[in-house]
Amino acid sequence: MLVVMRHGASEDEVRAVVQVIEELGYQARPMPGRQRTSVGVVGNDGRVDSSRLAALPGVVEIIHVTKPYKQVSREWRAESTVVRLPGGLEVGGGDVIVMAGPCSVETEAQIIEAALAVREAGAAVLRAGAFKPRSSPYAFQGLGLEGLDLLRRARQETGLLIVTEAMDPESVDVVAEVADIIQIGARNMQYYSLLKRAGRVAKPVLLKRGLSATIQELLLAAEYVLAEGNPNVILCERGVRGFDSATRNLFDLSAVPVVHALSHLPIIADPSHGTGRREMVIPMARAAVAAGADGLLVEVHPHPERAWSDGAQSLDPTQFQQLMREARPIAEAIGRRIAEPTGARS
Ligand code: PEP
Ligand code: MN
Numbered sequence: 001m002l003v004v005m006r007h008g009a010s011e012d013e014v015r016a017v018v019q020v021i022e023e024l025g026y027q028a029r030p031m032p033g034r035q036r037t038s039v040g041v042v043g044n045d046g047r048v049d050s051s052r053l054a055a056l057p058g059v060v061e062i063i064h065v066t067k068p069y070k071q072v073s074r075e076w077r078a079e080s081t082v083v084r085l086p087g088g089l090e091v092g093g094g095d096v097i098v099m100a101g102p103c104s105v106e107t108e109a110q111i112i113e114a115a116l117a118v119r120e121a122g123a124a125v126l127r128a129g130a131f132k133p134r135s136s137p138y139a140f141q142g143l144g145l146e147g148l149d150l151l152r153r154a155r156q157e158t159g160l161l162i163v164t165e166a167m168d169p170e171s172v173d174v175v176a177e178v179a180d181i182i183q184i185g186a187r188n189m190q191y192y193s194l195l196k197r198a199g200r201v202a203k204p205v206l207l208k209r210g211l212s213a214t215i216q217e218l219l220l221a222a223e224y225v226l227a228e229g230n231p232n233v234i235l236c237e238r239g240v241r242g243f244d245s246a247t248r249n250l251f252d253l254s255a256v257p258v259v260h261a262l263s264h265l266p267i268i269a270d271p272s273h274g275t276g277r278r279e280m281v282i283p284m285a286r287a288a289v290a291a292g293a294d295g296l297l298v299e300v301h302p303h304p305e306r307a308w309s310d311g312a313q314s315l316d317p318t319q320f321q322q323l324m325r326e327a328r329p330i331a332e333a334i335g336r337r338i339a340e341p342t343g344a345r346s
Helices: 011-023 108-121 145-158 169-178 192-198 215-227 255-262 271-275 278-291 317-333
Strands: 002-005 027-031 038-042 059-063 095-101 125-127 161-165 181-184 205-208 233-237 267-269 295-299
Touching (some): 011 027, 011 038, 095 108, 095 317, 108 145, 145 161, 161 169, 169 192, 205 215, 233 255, 255 278, 278 295
Parallel strands (some): 095 295, 125 161, 161 181, 181 205, 267 295
Antiparallel strands (some): 027 038
């Protein structure tokens, strides 16, 4: 439930609302907005009797949130969330943020070459996994801590921000030391102790849609992170299991406008895992920008034929340049811009 205060309500009036919510046995979350303050009620399973709150001075409206998720919903917060990154980049503002790089960190030479190539083409964030969730236990599992160290070097060398995956609650802290954005992968979308742990770090979280997750399940997973106190969640559509093996996954671009309607959180799109095939990545990246995605997550490898994971869906640097060239006018056609890299080194 959401208690909406009138424009210009006093601090005392807000405090009185908080007090009544707490007396009723719930927690209050005051949220100052551009227009007016609202106070969210959490800790209730069902409908709260709002009569005591409706009568308080300064209260103009009580909104009963109708969805199973609350804090991620547009009902809870009408304004879109803008996730701020070091160096002034914003995800969910006007700009489309491109995150690109190899599936996995392999060697120092590989990650530096990849970072320089994606920066040259205009990506703002370097993606690469050090901890890799692989379908087979015999496949390359990632370099782990050594991979994080190489990402740190790539960041120093290029100034690119880093998005990389944490696979379990225990590794969230070490990943957070290097990452500007902590990725939670599709296979772990419902790993609730990981979501809760990520909700307690001071870094944005990139939450990928599960292989067979509905949008409601994706939003409920994000709710876990917000409920623990981290409001900076970026969702990611990466394709769901379909019935057709022509593509690796069924890249559900309709998730972009659906999420924008249901939630204030930004959503980016991953056409690499979404299609699994290099030749389909550029057209679907263009489509994702046209659909209103707040960013792209794209696999780019300096030598895709030699990649240790996901080579078949990785673009080479020249193809990635083409992607960027073609995405720019599409962003502009819908009043947006592809963000420029900032060279943040903080
Ligand atoms: C990845 O981004 O390399 C990855 C493993 O993605 P997903 O979790 O979407 O499969
Ligand atoms: Mn991958």
